[in-house]
Amino acid sequence: MTYTVGQMAKMLGLAGSTLRYYDKEGLLPFVERSSGGIRMFREKDYEWLQIIECLKKAGMSIKDIKKYIVLLQQGDSTIQERLELFQHQRTVLLEQMASLQQTLNTLDYKCWYYETALKAGTTDVLQNMPIEDIPEQFQEVRQNLTHVPMPTSA
Structure with missing residues (x-):
């Protein structure tokens, strides 16, 4: 099942603009887009967005969250980092x-x-x-x- 920005934002208790901002800042490289360029969130994306929200509440900067995403994408060689x-x-x-x-x-x-x-x-x-x-x-x-x-x- 896929969700729109509005639907996913509602599930998370966030504004849709927050998700669009996260995407603009490069925090959502996993989010698929339709042929028309519309973001399509999947159920597995919910957990990732929850992690981003946790990190934000913990005071982590967008810059450091991006760093985490880059490390994550690099695979197991970055587990220690x-x-x-x-x-x-x-x-x-x-x-x-x-x-x-x-x-x-x-x-x-x-x-x-x-x-x-x-x-x-x-x-x-x-x-x-x-x-x-x-x-x-x-x-x-x-x-x-x-x-x-x-x-x-x-």
Whole structure:
């Protein structure tokens, strides 16, 4: 069975323009075209498009996705390079996740802070609160927020 750009885009939850952009950027060398030049997606193309979307969500650039496609087309001699590309992106994603977790922890702390202030009717109660009176899950965040790091010498 074949699918049009619109049908495949709907299956993926993407805009048709996204698939046309991917094609223009060389990310869809496997997509067949009709004699009239219309893109014809097959069921096997769905998995490939899911991989492209995964890589995009992981923060991989179009340039690096293209590099992956070129390596893929070169065959088994590039397995190591492909593995390294994925391992690198995995590391990048883990670093982003750690940063996002830190951001979420800070937001959670500030929610607790203002919920506590709201109950007390003032933020004064929190200004000089000893660290041990702050819930344990927020103590590290509070220390990070109030600790002024010393400049590092070059």
